[in-house]
Amino acid sequence: MLRIGASIAGCLLAASLFVPNTSSAADITLGASVQLTGPLANTGRYYKDAYEFAVDQINEKGGVKVGDQQRKLALKIYDNQSDVNLSVRQYTQLVSQDKVNFLLGPFASNFALADSAISEKYRIPMVQGGGASDQIFSRKFKYIFGTLAPASDYFQSTVEMMTKLKPEPKNVALLYADDAFDVSVAEGTRPLLKKAGLTIALDERYTSNATDFNSLLSRIRSANIDAVLVAGHETEILNFVRQAQSLSVSPKMYSFTVGVPSADFRKALGDDANFAFGMTAWLPSASLKDKWFGDAEQFAKAYKVKYGYEPDYHAASAAADVEAFAQAIEEAGSIDPQKVRDALAKLNFESLYGTIAFAEDGQIHLPQTVIQIQGDEVVPVYGKQGFIKQPKYPMPAWNERQTTGTGK
Amino acid sequence: MSLLAQVLLNGVLLGGLYAIMALGLALVWGVLNIVNLAHGAFIMLGGYLAWYLFTGLGIDPFLGLPITAVAMFALGYLVQRLLLNLIVRAPMFNTLLITFGIEVVITYVAQLAFSADFRTINPSYAGNNVSLGPVIIPEVRLMAFGAAILLTFGMWIFLLKTRLGRAIRATAQNLVAARLYGVEPRHLYATTFGIGIGLAGMAGSLYGAVSQINPYIGAALTAKCFAISIIGGLDNPLGVIVGGIVLGVIESLALLYVGATFGDVASFCVLVAVLIIRPSGLLGRTA
Numbered sequence: 001m002l003r004i005g006a007s008i009a010g011c012l013l014a015a016s017l018f019v020p021n022t023s024s025a026a027d028i029t030l031g032a033s034v035q036l037t038g039p040l041a042n043t044g045r046y047y048k049d050a051y052e053f054a055v056d057q058i059n060e061k062g063g064v065k066v067g068d069q070q071r072k073l074a075l076k077i078y079d080n081q082s083d084v085n086l087s088v089r090q091y092t093q094l095v096s097q098d099k100v101n102f103l104l105g106p107f108a109s110n111f112a113l114a115d116s117a118i119s120e121k122y123r124i125p126m127v128q129g130g131g132a133s134d135q136i137f138s139r140k141f142k143y144i145f146g147t148l149a150p151a152s153d154y155f156q157s158t159v160e161m162m163t164k165l166k167p168e169p170k171n172v173a174l175l176y177a178d179d180a181f182d183v184s185v186a187e188g189t190r191p192l193l194k195k196a197g198l199t200i201a202l203d204e205r206y207t208s209n210a211t212d213f214n215s216l217l218s219r220i221r222s223a224n225i226d227a228v229l230v231a232g233h234e235t236e237i238l239n240f241v242r243q244a245q246s247l248s249v250s251p252k253m254y255s256f257t258v259g260v261p262s263a264d265f266r267k268a269l270g271d272d273a274n275f276a277f278g279m280t281a282w283l284p285s286a287s288l289k290d291k292w293f294g295d296a297e298q299f300a301k302a303y304k305v306k307y308g309y310e311p312d313y314h315a316a317s318a319a320a321d322v323e324a325f326a327q328a329i330e331e332a333g334s335i336d337p338q339k340v341r342d343a344l345a346k347l348n349f350e351s352l353y354g355t356i357a358f359a360e361d362g363q364i365h366l367p368q369t370v371i372q373i374q375g376d377e378v379v380p381v382y383g384k385q386g387f388i389k390q391p392k393y394p395m396p397a398w399n400e401r402q403t404t405g406t407g408k
Numbered sequence: 409m410s411l412l413a414q415v416l417l418n419g420v421l422l423g424g425l426y427a428i429m430a431l432g433l434a435l436v437w438g439v440l441n442i443v444n445l446a447h448g449a450f451i452m453l454g455g456y457l458a459w460y461l462f463t464g465l466g467i468d469p470f471l472g473l474p475i476t477a478v479a480m481f482a483l484g485y486l487v488q489r490l491l492l493n494l495i496v497r498a499p500m501f502n503t504l505l506i507t508f509g510i511e512v513v514i515t516y517v518a519q520l521a522f523s524a525d526f527r528t529i530n531p532s533y534a535g536n537n538v539s540l541g542p543v544i545i546p547e548v549r550l551m552a553f554g555a556a557i558l559l560t561f562g563m564w565i566f567l568l569k570t571r572l573g574r575a576i577r578a579t580a581q582n583l584v585a586a587r588l589y590g591v592e593p594r595h596l597y598a599t600t601f602g603i604g605i606g607l608a609g610m611a612g613s614l615y616g617a618v619s620q621i622n623p624y625i626g627a628a629l630t631a632k633c634f635a636i637s638i639i640g641g642l643d644n645p646l647g648v649i650v651g652g653i654v655l656g657v658i659e660s661l662a663l664l665y666v667g668a669t670f671g672d673v674a675s676f677c678v679l680v681a682v683l684i685i686r687p688s689g690l691l692g693r694t695a
Contacts, residue, residue, distance in 0.1 A: 245535030246546030
C-alpha cells in the first residue's frame, strides 16, 4: 500500500517537473551552434555573447511586436567544439527536435557553408554574421542571409589606398590560407590588383593552421616585395608577424584580413602589432543610430561593461543578425518562416551595424574601412571618401622601431 | 643562392626545435614502451607554465627552463605513478587509450583554466637576429637549437654513464634481472616518465617563445613528435636530432620549391620512406 502511494507521489513529482514554461505568449526561439570550445573558440565566443546581448536588449525594450502581440525572444545555443560536422548535426537537431523558430549562424565561412544546407533543406531562414565567403551565396539558396560583406571585396579599399600612397608599392605578395573564406578573398583580390596596375610578385596558398612561414618570408625578403597582403586566421597571422620580426622582414606595408581589429591579437603581439593594416566594416561610431541600443558607440560601451572586452565587427555583426530577425518579424507581422524569409529579403533599415539590406543573393554589401594599428590603437585611415587620417607608411625596419621591449 | 642558404638554415634551426619536442616522447617510448599520445598536451602545459612565469614573475623562458623542468617532472612522476602504472604491463591498446584520455582531459581543463585565447612569450630579445653574410639567424631559434643539442647530448650521456641511466636501460631490457639487482620498477618507470614530461615542459617553454600557445596545439605536436621519433630511431637518443633536422630541412625545402601547402605532405612522405627503407629509424640498429 505504502509502495503504491510512494510511486504515485513519485510520478506526480516527476510530472510536475515537466510543467511547461509559463509565459504570456510563447517566446520566439532563435537557435545557433557556435564555437565555444576548440581552436575557433576565441572568436566564436563573441557570437554567443553578442547574440545574448542583443536578445536581452530587445526583450528589455519590450520584445518583438507580432501582429498585436508583444513577444519575447529566446536563445538556444549549442557548442559545436569547432567541429563542422558536429555543427551540422546540431543545426539539424535545433530544427527537427528543438523546433526553434529561426536560426542564427556560426562563426567562419566553412561552417556557414555547411550549416546553411540545413536551413535550406528545412526552409527555416538563417541569418549568419560569421561567414563572408562568396561560396556561401553562390548556390542560389533562398534561406541564408549574411551580415558580413563579401570576402572578395575585403581588400578593395586597401588596394585603392595603395594606389594613393607615396612612394607607391610596386610589387605585392598575396598569401592566403586554404579555406573557403581566404580562397574567396584571394580570388577577388587578384583582379583588383591587376586593375590597379600592381604586379603580383608572389601568389601563394598555404595550409590552414600553418605555423612556419620562414620559407615564405625568406622569399618575400629576397624578392624585395613592397606590400604583403595576407588572408588567413589570427593564429597564422600572429606567427607570420613574429617570424617576420625574427627574420628582419619588413616590407613597406602589410595588411591582414583578420586580427587587427581584435583586442586579444594586439595584446598578444604588444608593440610588434604596430603599423599593421587591416580592415573592418564596422567602427563603434555614434553616427550609426540604432532602435534598441541608441547608437553604435553606446552599444560598444555597454558591451564592454557587461563582458569585459571591446566588441569588434564580429560582435556587431552577430547583434545585427538578431536585430535583422526582430525587424523582419515585425514587418512580416508573423512568425511563419516563409513570410519572415520574404521580409528579410526586403529589409532595409539603419542599425548599430550600418544599413542592413541584403542583396539578391542574401549577402549584405558594406564598404570596408582600412584601419591601421598606430601606437597600440586601431585608427581608421582610409574609407569611402578617401583618407581619414594619414597612415604611417612606409613601415620602418624592425630594428629602427622605437620599441619599449614590452613582454606583453 | 642566398635564398637557398636561408631556407636551409631555417630548416636546421626548426629541426632543433623539433628535436627537443620529440626527445621526451622518444625516451618514454624507446625505453618504457609507453606510447604517450598526451605528449603534445604536456608540451602545451609547459608552455603555459613558462608563460605564467614570464608574465607573472618576469622569469626569462630560457632561464626558467630548470623551474619548468622540475615542475613538469613532478607532474609526470605523479601521472605515471598514479595512472599509467596501472596499465604498464597491459596490452599496448590500453596505453594508447589511457594516454588519449589524458590528452583530452588536459586540453579541456586547459581551455577552462586559460580560455581559448592564444598567448605568446615575448622576451625583449624575441625579434632579434644576427646576420651571417646574406643569411639572417633569428636569435631565439638559435638558442632553442643550442638548448636542444645540449639536452639531447645530456640525455645520451645520462643514459650511458650514470647509475640511474643504466638502471633505466636495464629495466627496459630485462625487468626480472633488473629487479634482482635492486631496481624498484614502479619508482623507476615513474622517474623515466617524469624525465620525459620534464623534457616536454621545456620544449613547451621554447615553443611559446618561438610560436604561440593555445589549448589545442597538443594533437598536432604529438603527431609531429611521432614522425620525428620514428624517423630518427628509438634506440638512440641522438636519433631525435637527426630526425628533427632531416624533417625540418625537408619541410622547409618543400615549402620553398614545391609549394606552401606541401609542408605536411613532405613530412609524412619522409616518414613513409623511412618506414619502408629503414624501419628502425635513421639512427636505429638494423636488425
